[in-house]
Amino acid sequence: MVRAALLFTACWFLLQTIANAQAACTSAPRAATGLSWSVSNGQVSLLWTAPTTGCAADDYVIAAGLSAGLSNVAVMVVNATTFSTAAPPGTYFVRVFARNRAGTASASNEVTVVVPAPCTTAPLAPTGFATHVQGRTVRFTWSAPAGPCQPTGYRLDAGRSPGANDLAQVPVTSTTFEASVPDGTYYVRVRALGPGGISGPSAETEVVVYGACQTAPEVPRGFTRTITGSRVRFAWSSPTTGCDAQAYDVVARLSPGGDEVARLSVRGREVEVEAPTGTFHVEVYARNIHGVSGASRQLLVPVNTAPQVLAVDRASLTMTASSDTRTLLMGTVRNASNAPLAFVKINATFRGPGGVFRGSDWTYASGFSRRLRSIITDTALGPGERGCFVMYADVAPASVTSVEVTATGDTGTMSELEGNLHIGPGLLRTSSGDRLRLDGEVLNRGPRLGYFVQPILLVQSPAGQVLDCDWTFVDGISHPLSSGIQTDTAIAAGSSAPFRTFTQAPAAGNSSVESWVVWDEASPAAAFDGIAPPDFPSASPARSAEPADRSHARRAREQYKEQQLRRHGALMTP
Secondary structure, three states: OHHHHHHHHHHHHHHHHHHHHHHHOOOOOOOOEEEEEEEEOOEEEEEEEOOOOOOOOOEEEEEEEOOOOOOOOEEEEEOOOEEEEEOOOEEEEEEEEEEEOOEEEEEOOOEEEEEOOOOOOOOOOOEEEEEEEEOOEEEEEEEOOOOOOOOOEEEEEEEOOOOOOOOEEEEEOOOEEEEEOOOEEEEEEEEEEEOOEEOOOOOOEEEEEOOOOOOOOOOOEEEEEEEEOOEEEEEEEOOOOOOOOOEEEEEEEOOOOOOEEEEEEEOOOEEEEEOOOEEEEEEEEEEEOOEEOOOOOOEEEEEOOOOOOEEEEEEEEEEEEOOOOOEEEEEEEEEOOOOOEEEEEEEEEEEOHHHOEEEEEEEEOEOEEEEEOOEEEEEEEOOOOEEEEEEEEOOOHHHOOEEEEEEEEEEOOEEOOOOOEEEOOOOEEEEEOOEEEEEEEEEEOOOOOEEEEEEEEEEEOOOOOEEEEEEOOOOOEEEEOOOOOEEEEEEOOOOEEEEEEEEEEEOOOOOEEEEEEEEEOOOOOOOOOOOOOOOOOOOOOOOOOOHHHHHHHHHHHHHHHHHHHHHOOOOEOO
């Protein structure tokens, strides 16, 4: 009975206290303060502070309008000091009113809420990618990219070779990630994810983890070789026991146990090389920071097939559809002879199912500048030099299943140009949509002016396939030619000129860029200098935006030069 009486007394006292407080509070609350906002992926969040003096607020009224002081978008009541809702893109003016049964307070501070339109493009790549290894624990950190499209998450890509993601693709929600990984060497990069897609990769970092592994790797397994003409491809497998390999050394000897004649260090587990004629004994070793393994089984590698005069690298070929009626073919070609060759031509025969002929076409290679009498051609390849080519064949791609590619060239009395033009350091790689854009400058360190200056840019995938064999003209100075035309693609001695080109190569991926420069310069006997063929632009020859026109103009110009030289007996086909 005593306990019940005490409980009743306590409850009655509490009710009386509340009633007295309510009876005493007969005025509206003071205004809410500190209204702030944030937006993430179209979700608006509001936060404010309840009044700290005067009568308490029972709830709050949120008013939103399209201009200051208006409430023509929304009016809603909430009983907390936070609120979150999805909102369409736009600019809104928001206030909060505290209220109780005695009335409504004046407005809080007004905030301007900006909800951006959803991003339709992928975010930029993360920056500042770094790793910290302690034992077998690896901590990754990076910074969110700048730009209008902010990421909603990230993805870590890890592989056993540069650019690969064959080990893991890990989704991450913040800019740090920590994991325990087994011993080994890993190549890791991070990408940003957003509503508009996935970014390109960050800078790649090599992560070497040897938490408990303190010994050299075991011997590589399954060492094989494939010989095609003068090219030899080696492949092997990683050791299955012991510590992981960080890299491999392929070693060639002229006899078993003899002196080394070649050593090649590679990160992956395969490599292809151009080998001279002869018989070699080859083995592969695995190594890490603790040492080198024993030798694999030794392979006998006879290379007895003499190289072709002009060899098209089939591994470099890329064949795609340019349109419903045109096939795009790209690749590289090398001069494997002992003499320079000019007007190097690529001949392609396209075939359908069962080897049925579907069409053929040809184009000139993008080679190097050489002088033949008074004409300069940029389709020459000296001994050992490699060029590239782009061909837009009038063959329906849907009908093509294979292509046969050969190359021919002409011999003649050729000489080097006196100029010294080359692409300067700092070639910039950026993206234009999903395509790779390249910006740079050409430096003229020679004794004379060069005109029709064209950077050649060969973009290849990690596997060696040609993604673009691109060329463009520099933004140079004006220079009159002997034929009466004028070009603005010249660079004076000791000067430089910038260039920009939008390649056909994708912006994403671990592509490589090889570059060189071709140009014309005045001849001592300028009988043909400055003569423009009918199909070649007679004014400043800016690069056409249409690849087919680009290919046609280049072919027309060189074909005209070739015809002039043949007319004067300066060329003969080998």
